[in-house]
Amino acid sequence: MAATTPRTLNPPLRNRTHPKSSPRHQNPITNTNIKPLSPHSAKHRRVLPLVASLQPNNGNGSQGQNQNAVELRRLLEDFPYESNSKDLNTLPRPLTSAHLSNVVSNGSRLRVAYQDDFFVLNGLDHDGEISGKRTEAHYALAVHIRALWGVHGAYSESAAEKAYPNCEAVPCDQFETAFDAVERWLVDRAVLPIENSLGGSIHRNYDLLLRYSLHIVGEVKLPIRHCLLANHGAKIEDLKRVLSHSQALAQCENTLTKLGMVREAVDDTAGAAKFVALHKLKDAGAVASSDAARIYGLDILAQDIQDDSDNVTRFLMLAREPIIPGTDRPFKTSIVFSLEEGPGMLFKALAVFAMREINLTKIESRPLQKQALRALDESNNGFPKYFPYLFYVDFEASMADQSAQNALGHLKEMATFLRVLGSYPADISMA
Numbered sequence: 001m002a003a004t005t006p007r008t009l010n011p012p013l014r015n016r017t018h019p020k021s022s023p024r025h026q027n028p029i030t031n032t033n034i035k036p037l038s039p040h041s042a043k044h045r046r047v048l049p050l051v052a053s054l055q056p057n058n059g060n061g062s063q064g065q066n067q068n069a070v071e072l073r074r075l076l077e078d079f080p081y082e083s084n085s086k087d088l089n090t091l092p093r094p095l096t097s098a099h100l101s102n103v104v105s106n107g108s109r110l111r112v113a114y115q116d117d118f119f120v121l122n123g124l125d126h127d128g129e130i131s132g133k134r135t136e137a138h139y140a141l142a143v144h145i146r147a148l149w150g151v152h153g154a155y156s157e158s159a160a161e162k163a164y165p166n167c168e169a170v171p172c173d174q175f176e177t178a179f180d181a182v183e184r185w186l187v188d189r190a191v192l193p194i195e196n197s198l199g200g201s202i203h204r205n206y207d208l209l210l211r212y213s214l215h216i217v218g219e220v221k222l223p224i225r226h227c228l229l230a231n232h233g234a235k236i237e238d239l240k241r242v243l244s245h246s247q248a249l250a251q252c253e254n255t256l257t258k259l260g261m262v263r264e265a266v267d268d269t270a271g272a273a274k275f276v277a278l279h280k281l282k283d284a285g286a287v288a289s290s291d292a293a294r295i296y297g298l299d300i301l302a303q304d305i306q307d308d309s310d311n312v313t314r315f316l317m318l319a320r321e322p323i324i325p326g327t328d329r330p331f332k333t334s335i336v337f338s339l340e341e342g343p344g345m346l347f348k349a350l351a352v353f354a355m356r357e358i359n360l361t362k363i364e365s366r367p368l369q370k371q372a373l374r375a376l377d378e379s380n381n382g383f384p385k386y387f388p389y390l391f392y393v394d395f396e397a398s399m400a401d402q403s404a405q406n407a408l409g410h411l412k413e414m415a416t417f418l419r420v421l422g423s424y425p426a427d428i429s430m431a
């Protein structure tokens with residue numbers, strides 16, 4: 001069986017170091033720092049509504065708002081994530097934690113973050129081949145490649161656009177960056193994968209749901225149809241290895257095993273396609289979408305290579321504020337709780353739903369992370385300091401339903417910790 005080479009999703013160069021500063025503590029930035037945007041650039045088109053609202057004389061008159069506006073304008077100069085320009089000063093790159101200063105998004109289009117990591121490679125030699133051990137220099141090179149080309153065409157981007165048509169989709173280098181971006185008002189929403197019908201749960205996002213105080217305001221299900229991509233002229237038999245997101249590789253396990261290809265896990269499918277194209281690799285392919293093939297000029301050698309044709313990823317829509325739960329359409333509610341140790345505790349906890357005929361659609365147990373524990377301690381909410389497992393449950397009811405409220409009231413009597421992550425309209429498009 002071909003081997004999978006796991007790679008880290010967390011490059012050490014991008015540690016989360018952003019103190020919670022307020023705009024008034026930031027050095028003022030003058031208008032002379034602001035370079036005009038070319039009216040023809042893609043960036044200009046994408047950010048026009050935002051920039052228009054940032055003009056110093058737009059009538060709002062408030063110094064604080066102007067300062068925020070200038071700060072946001074500076075950010076856009078530093079952070080041309082939507083540019084298609086080849087100009088080195090306006091190269092597209094994803095949002096990283098370093099961009100997350102405390103600025104307010106006051107653009108008219110909804111800004112939606114999704115994870116679209118620059119790929120972290122084990123190593124790059126001078127020909128751009130992946131090899132050897134990862135070093136700081138390799139990271140720097142990977143960052144540079146990312147900065148040069150930017151990455152679009154990830155499934156998460158399609159999900160963000162499905163969830164919020166006409167939104168301004170903002171790529172973020174890690175899941176956590178997307179959570180941070182919403183929390184710090186840099187974007188309005190995040191759309192992140194939570195589970196896949198073949199690969200199972202995206203555990204990292206379960207953990208982040210607890211660590212951050214964002215609310216689930218919706219879900220969107222996206223059919224995932226993987227293709228095997230390669231450069232022009234390369235045939236399937238030429239390919240020795242294949243690059244992709246670990247979830248995507250797992251979803252194509254049978255096909256890739258049959259083909260005997262070595263799997264190389266990178267941080268997103270589109271990044272894999274871009275890497276193969278950029279380095280004109282002849283012996284390596286990428287598992288990615290047909291959109292990625294079009295964007296990066298790769299050939300599609302095989303279509304629908306996932307192990308099951310019904311391959312669906314469920315994404316969560318996250319916001320700073322919860323939505324008001326309704327009863328006018330099918331709603332789902334997501335909760336997380338912990339229990340005392342003891343026989344039958346989980347059985348009793350889940351019985352609160354069964355006895356009210358409330359259907360559970362998902363249950364996930366996660367060992368408690370130290371960071372989550374810290375978050376709970378910081379909020380000083382009196383929850384017990386040690387408990388081994390957290391249970392994440394989705395059920396088919398709205399928090400506006402009396403039965404759901406009764407069930408949660410009942411659960412609270414036996415839970416050592418309980419939080420409602422969100423009550424939101426169910427995506428029944430693929431039911």
Ligand SMILES: O=C(O)C(=O)C[C@]1(C(=O)O)C=C[C@@H](O)C=C1
Pocket residue numbers: 115153154155156157193196202224245247248267268269270313
């Ligand atoms: O790499 C991408 O294109 C992603 O959007 C990530 C991701 C995931 O995290 O599961 C999203 C959907 C697919 O299941 C495969 C990969």
